[in-house]
Amino acid sequence: MSGADxxxxxxxxxxxxxxxxRPAAVAVAGxxxxxxxxxxxxxxxxxxxxxxxxxxxxxxLVDTHVHVNDPGRTEWEGFWTATRAAAAGGIxxxxxxxxxxxxxxTTVGHLRTKQQVAATKAHIDTGFWGGAVPANVKxxxxxxxxxxxxxxxxxxxxxxxEFPELGQEQLARSMAEIAGFGGLLIVHAEDPHHLAAAPQxxxxxxxxxxxxxxxxxxxxxxxxxxxxxxxxxxRIHVLHLSSSDALPLIxxxxxxxxxxxxxxxxxxxxxxxxxxxxxxxxxxxCPPIREAANQDALWDGLxxxxxxxxxxxxxxxxxxxxxxxxxxxxxxxxxxxLGLPAIWTEARRRGHALDDVVRWMSAAPAAxxxxxxxxxxxxxxxxxxAVLAPDETFTVDPAELFHRNQVTAYAGKTLHGVxxxxxxRGRRIAADGVFTEPTGRLLERDH
Numbered sequence: 001m002s003g004a005d006x007x008x009x010x011x012x013x014x015x016x017x018x019x020x021x022r023p024a025a026v027a028v029a030g031x032x033x034x035x036x037x038x039x040x041x042x043x044x045x046x047x048x049x050x051x052x053x054x055x056x057x058x059x060x061l062v063d064t065h066v067h068v069n070d071p072g073r074t075e076w077e078g079f080w081t082a083t084r085a086a087a088a089g090g091i092x093x094x095x096x097x098x099x100x101x102x103x104x105x106t107t108v109g110h111l112r113t114k115q116q117v118a119a120t121k122a123h124i125d126t127g128f129w130g131g132a133v134p135a136n137v138k139x140x141x142x143x144x145x146x147x148x149x150x151x152x153x154x155x156x157x158x159x160x161x162e163f164p165e166l167g168q169e170q171l172a173r174s175m176a177e178i179a180g181f182g183g184l185l186i187v188h189a190e191d192p193h194h195l196a197a198a199p200q201x202x203x204x205x206x207x208x209x210x211x212x213x214x215x216x217x218x219x220x221x222x223x224x225x226x227x228x229x230x231x232x233x234x235r236i237h238v239l240h241l242s243s244s245d246a247l248p249l250i251x252x253x254x255x256x257x258x259x260x261x262x263x264x265x266x267x268x269x270x271x272x273x274x275x276x277x278x279x280x281x282x283x284x285x286c287p288p289i290r291e292a293a294n295q296d297a298l299w300d301g302l303x304x305x306x307x308x309x310x311x312x313x314x315x316x317x318x319x320x321x322x323x324x325x326x327x328x329x330x331x332x333x334x335x336x337x338l339g340l341p342a343i344w345t346e347a348r349r350r351g352h353a354l355d356d357v358v359r360w361m362s363a364a365p366a367a368x369x370x371x372x373x374x375x376x377x378x379x380x381x382x383x384x385x386a387v388l389a390p391d392e393t394f395t396v397d398p399a400e401l402f403h404r405n406q407v408t409a410y411a412g413k414t415l416h417g418v419x420x421x422x423x424x425r426g427r428r429i430a431a432d433g434v435f436t437e438p439t440g441r442l443l444e445r446d447h
Contacts, residue, residue, distance in 0.1 A: 005029040005030055005034075006027045006028065006029045006034050006035075006044070006047055007028065007029060007030075007046070007047060007048065007426075008027070008028040008029075008047065008048050008050065008383075008426050009025050009026070009027055009028070009037075009041070009043055009047050009048070009049050009050070010025065010026045010028065010050045010052070010057060010385065010423075011024070011025040011026075011039065011049065011050070011051045011052065012024070012051075012052040012053070012054070012055060012056065012057040012387075013039065013053065013054050014054060014055075014056040014057065014354075015036070015056075015057045015377060016056060016057065016058050016059065016354055016355055016358045016377065017036055017376070017377050017378060018363070018376050018377075018378055020355060021056070021353070021354065021355055022039075023038075023039035024036050024037065024038065024039055024057075025037045025038065025039055025040075025041045026057065026377060026383075026385075027041075027047075028383040028426040030426075031382065031383055031425030031426045031427075032373075032380065032381070032382060032383055032425070032426075033377060033378060033379055033380065033381050033382070033383050034379060035379050036377060036378060036379065052387050052420075055387050055388060055389050055420055056354060056387070056388045056389075056390055057377065057385055057386075057387055058090065058354065058358055058362070058377075058385065058386045058387075058388055059358060059362045059363070059374075059375055059376050059377045059381070059384060059385065059386075060090065060091065060092025060093065060124075060362065060374070060382075060384030060385055060386055060422065060423070060424070061089070061090050061091040061092065061093075061339070061340060061361045061362050061365075061386060062091070062092070062093045062094075062361070062362050062365040062366045062369070062371060062374050062375055063086065063091050063093070063094045063095070063311050063312050063314070063336065063339070063361075063365065064094070064095040064149075064263075064309075064311050064365045064368055064369050065095070065097065065239065065240070065263065065265070065311040065312060065313045065314070066082060066086070066094045066095065066096055066097060066311075066312060066313075066314045066336065067096075067097045067099070067100045067313075067314060067315045067316070067332065068082045068094075068096045068097075068101065068118075069100045069101050069316070070082075070101055070114070070117055070118070070121075071101060071102065071113065071114070071117045072100075072101045072102025072103065073100055073101060073102060074404075075318055075404070076100065076316050076317050076318055076404065076405070077314075077316045077403060077404050077405075078121070078404060079117065079118045079121035079122050079126065080121040080123075080438070081402060081403055081404040082094070082314070082316075082336060082403060082404075083121070083122050083123035083124045083126065083438070083440060084123050084402045084430075084435055085314075085336040085337040085401060085402040085403040086123070086124050086336045086337070087123045087124050087422045087424075087429050087430040087435060088337045088402050088419065088422070088430055088433065088435075089336055089337040089338060089339060089340055089341075089419060090340045090386030090388065090419040090422055091124060091336065091339075091340075091386075091422075092124050092125060092374075092382075092384035092385075092386070092422060092423070092424050093124060093125045093126075093127070093366070093371065093374050093384065093443070094124060094125075094126055094127075094336075095126075095127045095128065095129055095149055095369060096114070096118075096126060096127070096128050096129065097129055097152060098128070098129050098130055098131030098151075098152055098163070099131060099152070099158055099160055099162070099163035100160060100163075100315070101114060102162065103162070104131050104133075104160075104162050104163045105128055105129065105130050105131050105143075105148065106130065106131040106133055106136045106139060106143075106163075107136065107139045107142075107143070108139070108142050108143055108146045111128060111130065111143060111146055111147075111148060112146075114128060115128070115442055118442060119442060120438065121438055122438050122440030122441070122442065123424075123429060123430070123435060123436075123438045123439070123440050124422075124424060124429070124440045125374075125382075125384075125424065125440050125441050125442075125443050126440055126441075126442055126443060127147075127148075127149050127369065127371075127442070127443035127444065127445070128147075128148050128149065129148055129149055129150055129151065129152050129186065130143040130144070130148035130150070130151045130152070131151060131152055131153070131163060132151040132152065132153040132166065132174040132178070132185065133153070133163060133164050133166070134164055134166060134167070134170050137173055137174055137177050140174065140177050140178055140181075140183070141177070141181055144178075144181055144183050144445070146444075147443075147444025147445050148444075148445065149184070149369045149370065149445045150178075150183055150184030150185065150186055150237070150369070150445075151174070151178055151183060151184070151185050151186065152185075152186045152187070152188070152239070153165070153166045153171065153174060153185065153186075153187055153188070154166065154187075154188040155171065155187065155188065155189055155190060155191060155192065155221050155225075156188070156190045156191065156192040156195055156217070156221075157192070158188070159286075159330075159331065165192065168224065171225075171228060172228055172232075175228055175229070175232055175234045175236070176232050176234070178234065179232045179233060179234035179235070182235075183235070184235050184236070184237060184368075185234060185235070185236050185237070186236070186237040186238075186239055187221075187225055187236060187237065187238060187239060188239050188240070189218055189221035189222045189225055189238055189239070190213065190217040190218055190221050190286065190287055191216070191217045191218075191220040191221040191224070193220075194214060194216045194217035194220055195212070195213065195214075195217050198211060198212050198213070198214050198217070199211050199212060200212050200327065201327075202325055202326070202327030202328070203325055203326065203327070204278045204279035204324045204325060204326065205278050205326070206273065206276040206277070206278055206280070206283070206326065207273075208326065209284065209288060209326035209327070210273055210288050210290065212326075212327075213286055213287050213288045215243035215245050215246075215290070215294075217287070218241070218242065218243035218245075218246055218287055219243055219245050219246045219249070222238055222246045222249060222250065223246075223249055225238070225260075226249065226250070226253045226258055226260060229253075229258050229259065229260060230253070230256070230258045233259070234259065235259040236259065236260050236261075237260070237261045237262070237263065237368060238250070238260065238261070238262045238263070239263060239313070240263060240264065240265050240268070240285075240287065240313045241262050241263065241264045241268070241298070241301075241307060242264070242265075242268045242287040242288060242289070242290055242294075242298075243287065243290070243294070244290075244294045244295075244297030244298050244300075244301065247297065247298075247300075247301045247306050247307075250262055250301075250306055251301075251304075251306045254306070261308045261309075261368055262301075262306065262307050262308055262309075263307065263308065263309045263310065263311050263365075263368075264298055264301075264302070264307050264310055265310065265311060265312060265313045265333075265335075266310065266312060266335050266338070266339045266342045266343050267283075267285060267289055267313075267333045267335060267409060268289060268290070268295065268298060269295060269298055269299065269302075269310065269342075269343060269346060270342045270343065270345070270346045271283065271289050271409060272289065272290075272291060272292040272295055273288070273289055273290055273291045273292075274291060274292055276289065279324035280409075281322045281323060281324060281325070281326055281329035281330075282322055282333070282407050282408060282409045282411070283333070283409045284322075284326055284329050284330070284331045284332075284333075285313070285315065285331050285332055285333045286331045299346075299350055302356075302360060303352075308360075308364045308368065309360050309361070309364035309365045309368060310339070310343055310360040310361050311339075311361075311365055312335045312336050312339045313332075313333065313335075314332075314333075314334055314335055314336040314403070315331070315332025315333060315334070316332060316334040316403055316404065316405055316407070317330040317332060317405065317407075318405055319405055319407055322407055333408075333409050334401075334403050334405070334407060334408050335408070335409075335410065336403055337401050337402055337403065338396060338401075338408065338410050338415070339361070340357070340361065340386070340388070340417060340419065341394070341415035341416060341417035341418070341419070342410060342413075342415055343357055343360070343361065344357055344388075344390060344415075344416055344417040345415045345416045345417065348390075348416060354388075354390060362374070362375045362376070363375040363376055369445075370445060370446055371443070372446060382424075382425050383423065383425050383426035384423060384424055384425065385422070385423040386419055386421075386422050386423075387419070387420040387421045387422075387423075388417055388418070388419055388420065389417070389418045389420055390416065390417050391416065392416070392417070392418040393414050393415060393416050393418075394414070394415060394418055395412065395413070395414045395415075396408065396410045396411055396412060396413050396414075396415065397411075398411050400433075402433075420432075424439060424440065425439075427439065
């Protein structure tokens with residue numbers, strides 16, 4: 001141990017580090033990882049030992065795609081409930097999306113309003129994306145200087161009138177402005193013309209809903225996005241990729257040096273169109289859950305690095321908004337608490353290791369947002385951890401979930417991986433459904 005201030009030693013036969021999984025002891029001083037030491041390191045006098053046996057010690061997960069909806073639509077979620085659910089699922093850092101709250105995060109004043117609301121309610125560390133909408137190009141640089149991690153835009157209607165989409169000229173203008181100060185633009189990429197041309201039947205049939213959000217809408221939007229980014233040398237991130245058809249285009253852009261990254265989500269990687277019952281709008285999201293063959297190709301994209309990370313796109317609503325009509329029901333899947341076991345269940349079935357899951361769900365999202373203190377168990381990082389029993393199983397009971405409205409597409413599913421406890425800067429903040437008082441910090445982009 002390098003420092004005299006070490007007060008905690010966490011030990012496990014399986015610690016996931018950037019160099020691989022191994023037996024280790026992790027020394028913590030002042031909320032920071034001081035050193036990763038051999039498993040048998042002697043415990044100095046005055047240092048508390050937490051021995052997790054064969055449970056796996058992971059870096060806390062980083063979820064860069066969460067709709068907290070607070071203030072303004074707190075009956076949908078809220079910082080208190082969202083961050084408790086996140087902590088229960090092994091997430092120690094989240095970034096809040098700029099829409100579905102009132103006001104949306106499109107000006108510095110709106111950002112400050114949201115920060116004030118979150119300050120006393122956050123159980124985990126919380127940062128904020130800004131929004132890029134048609135009328136706020138002048139606000140983008142001030143928002144960036146105020147600490148947002150980047151800017152979200154839609155290319156098709158967002159579903160809420162206070163957060164309009166960008167047309168192609170507006171997209172180019174906003175992207176150029178953001179590229180000018182070195183920022184990141186994150187994009188809901190569905191082309192509105194393809195959506196308008198698709199059949200819109202409404203009703204309870206999932207097949208009809210799937211036909212209304214065709215892959216071509218994603219593919220065309222992503223193609224145009226890449227062309228703008230190449231011309232402007234802009235940094236872009238494709239949100240919640242569901243169409244595997246876009247993977248060759250994205251891979252080619254990466255090879256050509258376009259600064260593009262991509263995420264997908266647990267629901268696209270673990271649920272399939274074939275299993276969605278008619279009227280089961282807890283499965284509705286945009287873009288939609290697609291077929292099993294498409295899912296296989298998404299996993300191939302993760303394996304070869306075309307897809308960089310997995311984040312939740314937790315987008316909750318009140319139960320009454322999940323009507324049986326796929327056209328009118330709110331689109332969004334609640335998965336904050338379940339993302340890690342859902343992905344681990346499928347990843348292990350496909351031959352992946354927990355090292356891969358940690359890369360996709362902790363290291364890569366932290367890198368995307370520039371969170372240099374998050375995403376790995378190594379000296380100098382925040383002492384944020386999840387303790388996972390990877391071979392234990394549980395069956396999802398919506399009543400045991402901590403987000404505000406217990407609606408979930410995972411109800412009744414048996415999943416591998418039980419999160420035993422979650423730690424934030426060296427303090428246990430959640431264990432067995434019991435939480436400490438909120439100690440999460442509000443994060444700002446490193447200037």
